[in-house]
Amino acid sequence: MLGIVVSHADRASEHVGDHLRELVEWEPLDAPDHPDAAGPAYATDGARLRGFDAWHLHLADAADAFPVEPDLLVFASRHSGETGPLLTAHHTGNFGPAEHGGEDDALARACPHAHSHVLDALATHAPADYDVGMECTHHGPTDVGVPSMFVEVGSGEPQWDDPAAAEAVARAILDLRGVAPDVDPEPVGRDASPDGDTVRRHLVGFGGGHYAPRFERIVRETDWAVGHLAADWGLEAMGDPAANRTLVDAAFEESAATHAVVDGDHPDLRDEIGALGYRVVGETWLRAVTGxxxxxxxxxxxxxxxxxxxxxxxxxxxxxxxxxxxxxxxxxxxxxxxxxxxxxxxxxxxxxxxxxxxxxxxxxxxxxxxxxxxxxxxxxxxxxxxxxxxxxxYDSVERREDAVIAREETFDPEKAKTLGVPEGPKFGRLSAGEPVEVDGRTIPPDRVRSEREDRFSL
Known part of the structure; x- marks a missing residue:
């Protein structure tokens, strides 16, 4: 079941909530008490919605506000930045101090498969003048209770009030009904035992900018999904990877991932990832193993x-x-x-x-x-x-048990010289299969050809 959080402190979130309620029929239902929740929960096929008075960045245990624990929780939100009209999605947490909600050095449980799905849905529903993108992990909450992500309208007041953008985000969120948070696990290991280890095609991303075109490209062009992303500034906030081993490990645990892509050198980070038992891979590997x-x-x-x-x-x-x-x-x-x-x-x-x-x-x-x-x-x-x-x-190719014999007739310069043909344009004409005149004699091309045989062992 999909849970949807609407924050009354965020007018873009409320705007998306209005469109959610217009697009499908909702029924009110009793919901448990929650210190930040406002009013009843609402139910539609495959989804539950609840409003909150607090900023969603500062919510704690939002999943507890729903009558039944959701499988996936989505925060409808605004995005602020200098990026123009943009619809975006990202996971939450802090690679370092919690400057915008949540706890220091803590990460919420990501939903890589649903995240990939919502990027596609946003691209499908986005108004013509809006870009779609993904962001790094960069704010709270960190205590959600279930896999979660933010889905946002950006990047300023005109877009927050734009009904077409709000409807696009609402439709993309509703498209998540029935979508699992994670990619299905598959067996791995050289014995491929049914009882052996399994992995999911989930990645943790390290490095790069706040907006993540490389990781968005991976999501769109391979069958791998991306969980938590620590941009370069997040790695700087985190500090020495060895001294923050627990946080590096949490990025994998909270992404249900065993693989990482590191954008940039970061040798100390690569070493720490390997020491924790995870694998750093590149885009070439991801593309090669897709499917x-x-x-x-x-x-x-x-x-x-x-x-x-x-x-x-x-x-x-x-x-x-x-x-x-x-x-x-x-x-x-x-x-x-x-x-x-x-x-x-x-x-x-x-x-x-x-x-x-x-x-x-x-x-x-x-x-x-x-x-x-x-x-x-x-x-x-x-x-x-x-x-x-x-x-x-070749003119003829014969396959034998131990070899392939290929034969071709080619222009033989020595034969041409023997017949008195001077080197130069007449050589070229004979080589091209044309006769030439030499001292009143016609030299046909077949007089100056020899058979060449190539033998290729099998």
Whole structure:
């Protein structure tokens, strides 16, 4: 069930609340006493709404004000800043002193999956002149009781009073009915045991600015969700990561996350994250593993090497089971090099279409080394495709059990010289398949051609 908080101290929040009540039918219902609550709670299908007299930044245990504990709590709020018309969402807490509500060095429970969902909903409903974005973790409350976030209208009085903006935020909040706070867990570990560890595709973000375009890009372009974000100024407020190990750990715990992206160097922070047992990853890794079972990723990285060293995944990996069997086979180096010399993009497509994973070089741009395949048949399909690619560049290609034999007829300069053809434009014409005249004689192109054979071992 979705819980919605409206603060009567915030006119933008009240404005959103008015539109919430207009968009769907609500029924009043009894609610428990709460020191900051005002009036009854209201119920509609999948949601409960309650007003509060206090600023929501300073509320404590807001979930206790609802008749039934919500699965997810959303604070309808205003956003203040110099950012122009903006609809935004963020989690709450303090990486350092609590200057705007909540407790020092404390974080509320984030809702990464719902946060990703509401960003999409805001983009769907936003008026044409409004941007949509996400912010770092930067104010209270810290004691909420359930996963929560703020969804806001910004960034000044004209927008706080704008009915179109208020309606957009109200619609986005209502779209959260039935949406889980967290991404579903999945098994991970090289044994992929059903009884083994599980993780969620949640990230903690460290570094960067208050507004977080890098992390917003991750949310929009991968299947990973983002929990707490400590911007550069938040890291400065927190101080030495080793001295604040408990707070670093809380960022992961309150985000239900085991992975982090660090924007910038921050070597001490990276070391502390690793010491706590969490993993720092980059955007390349997130994009590479999107759609691929993490248990399979773990096993393939353990066999072929990490994504950071060039491992990439094929199309079949997204449909494979976490415990899918595979074998690794070296690709024939000379054959692969020749194919990529003919058409590098097509060669990669052939490998991607049939392999679970494959090694690369040159920053992931060039296929090299081994492939992991679910069966020998998939490996054969890759080789067959490469052989067909060679046929576009050779006159004939023969596949044998131990080798591929490719033949082509090419212009032979020595034969041309023997027939008295001078080097220069006539060489070019013969090479292009045109006859030439030499001392009153016609030299046809087939007189100056030789067959070249390339052999590629399998």
């Amino acid at each position: 691929v079972p993490l248990a399979l990723v773990d096993r393939l990285e353990g066999t072929l090497g990490p994504v950071a060293d060039g491992l990439r995944f094929g199309e079949s990996a997204t449909a494979a089971a976490p415990d899918a069997a595979f074998e690794t086979i070296p690709l024939p180096g000379d054959l692969l090099d020749r194919a990529q010399g003919i058409d590098q993009e097509r060669t990669r497509e052939l490998v991607v279409a049939s392999a679970l994973a494959f090694e690369t070089e040159e920053n992931g741009n060039r296929v090299a080394g081994r492939v992991a395949v679910a069966s020998r048949g998939d490996y054969t399909t890759v080789i067959d495709g490469i052989v067909d690619l060679l046929r576009t560049a």
